Every structure is written in C-alpha cells, then in structure tokens.
Amino acid sequence: MNETLERIVDGLAEQGYAVIDNFLEPEEVKAILVLDAFQDAAASFKKAGIGKNQDLQINEAIRGDYIQWIDRNTAPASVKVYLDKLQTLIQAVNRGLFLSLKDYEVHMTVYPPGSFYKRHLDQFKKDDHRKLSVICYLNEDWHEEHGGQLRMHLPNETVDFLPLAGRLVCFRSDQIEHEVIAATRERRSLTGWMLDQVAELRHL
Numbered sequence: 442m443n444e445t446l447e448r449i450v451d452g453l454a455e456q457g458y459a460v461i462d463n464f465l466e467p468e469e470v471k472a473i474l475v476l477d478a479f480q481d482a483a484a485s486f487k488k489a490g491i492g493k494n495q496d497l498q499i500n501e502a503i504r505g506d507y508i509q510w511i512d513r514n515t516a517p518a519s520v521k522v523y524l525d526k527l528q529t530l531i532q533a534v535n536r537g538l539f540l541s542l543k544d545y546e547v548h549m550t551v552y553p554p555g556s557f558y559k560r561h562l563d564q565f566k567k568d569d570h571r572k573l574s575v576i577c578y579l580n581e582d583w584h585e586e587h588g589g590q591l592r593m594h595l596p597n598e599t600v601d602f603l604p605l606a607g608r609l610v611c612f613r614s615d616q617i618e619h620e621v622i623a624a625t626r627e628r629r630s631l632t633g634w635m636l637d638q639v640a641e642l643r644h645l
Contacts, residue, residue: 445464446530446533448461449461449609449611450537453534453538454537456595457612458593458610458613459612460602460610461609462605464577464607464608464609465522465523465577465579465607465609466607469519469523470579470581470606471581472518473517473523474579478549479579482549482551482629485509486507487508487509503558503559504556504557504559504621505557507550507551507553508548508551508632509548509549510546510547511631523547527545527547527633530575530635534573540572540573540637542572542635542637543636543639544635544638544639545575545635545636545640546633546634546636547575547633549630549632550629550630551627551628551629552621552624552627552629553627554624554626554627555623555625556623556624557620557621560592560618560619561618561619562614562617563614563615570636570637570638571634571636572635572637573614574610574611574612574613574619575610575611575632575633576609576631576633577607577608577609577630578604578605578606578608578610578628578630579629579630580604580606580626580628580630581606583626585603587625588622588623588624589603589604589626589628590603590621590622591620591622592619592621593612593619594617594619594620601622604628604630
C-alpha cells in the first residue's frame with residue numbers, strides 16, 4: 442500500500458493526476474457490487490444534478506448518472522474497506538503535498554447505458570473546498586468497445602482512461618476539466634472528493 446500511495450502522490454505532484462490499478466482488489470470490488478444498493482440502483486439512487494443546494498438543477502443534456510451518498514457511519518463493511526483506504530490516502534497526500542486535507546465525501550454512482558457527463562470542473566463557483574477528485578471503478582470485464590472512458594482535458598493533450606474494476610483515478614478538482622464518455626454497458630463507481638474542511642452532512 443505504501444508504494445501505491447507514493448505513486449499517487451508523485452503523480453499528483455508531477456502532472457496533477459494519478460491512475461492506479463488494483464487500488465481495490467477483485468474480491469473487494471465483488472463485495473461492493475453484490476450490495477443491495479447497487480443491485481437495485483435504478484430504483485434507489487437519485488438522479489444527479491448540476492450545482493449545489495438551491496442552485497441544483499437536473500439536466501440530462503449535461504449529465505445522466507444516478508447517485509447515492511455514502512454515510513460512513515452506516516456504510517457496509519465492504520464499502521468501509523474503501524473508505525479506510527481513502528483516509529490513509531489523505532494522510533499520505535498531506536505529508537507529500539501539504540494540501541491540508543481534512544475530510545472526504547463519497548457517493549455510489551451508476552451511469553445507465555448511453556448516459557454521459559459533459560466536460561466540467563469538479564469545483565463549485567461558490568464552494569472551493571473540493572481539492573482532489575477520487576474515483577474508484579467497479580466494472581468487471583470492461584473492454585475498449587464498451588466505451589465509458591473518463592476523458593481528461595490537460596493543457597497540451599487529452600487522455601482517456603477506461604473504468605476498469607479496481608482502478609483509482611485521482612486528480613486536482615480545481616485544475617483538470619474532464620468528462621465521462623457514453624458507454625454501452627451500465628457503468629459503476631465510487632466517486633468522491635477530498636476536502637480542506639470537515640464534510641457537511643447535507644447529503645445524508
């Protein structure tokens with residue numbers, strides 16, 4: 442785990458992002474996928490919106506995913522395995538990059554086939570506390586032809602990453618514009634942000 446953490450910190454320092462395979466082991470991914478929440482996501486998850494609080498809007502022309510916020514106090518054991526790893530990552534990033542991260546927020550995410558999320562930044566105009574975006578994918582047997590890439594728009598190039606099971610992508614929320622390409626399959630992930638303040642309970 443220490444080597445993995447170092448690679449993430451180095452990637453963030455050198456290029457503003459890091460991509461690590463097997464951040465969650467295959468059996469850890471399976472344990473999350475069998476949860477009732479993911480099995481019944483279409484019925485139990487909420488349509489994701491654009492903006493925050495009173496500015497929140499639902500716009501399927503911009504994003505088409507469904508989400509369910511995770512309460513760490515009641516999270517299933519399989520999800521807590523991931524949350525514990527995030528907490529360890531926060532400590533490593535603070536040691537290496539001095540970002541003064543204090544907390545995180547995470548939701549389960551499902552993109553139905555054909556849905557997408559257009560190019561955007563992860564920071565709100567009125568709330569700049571999201572410092573790092575952290576996504577762990579849960580898609581077993583995913584191939585290029587399935588689509589669903591995370592596309593990062595960097596200063597001199599565009600790079601794509603497939604949403605492979607266990608893969609962690611971490612990047613600067615305030616610097617890297619990105620989008621989610623439509624997929625032919627349902628696309629699942631744990632999507633979150635590392636914050637420089639204690640997370641509010643507004644989502645729970």
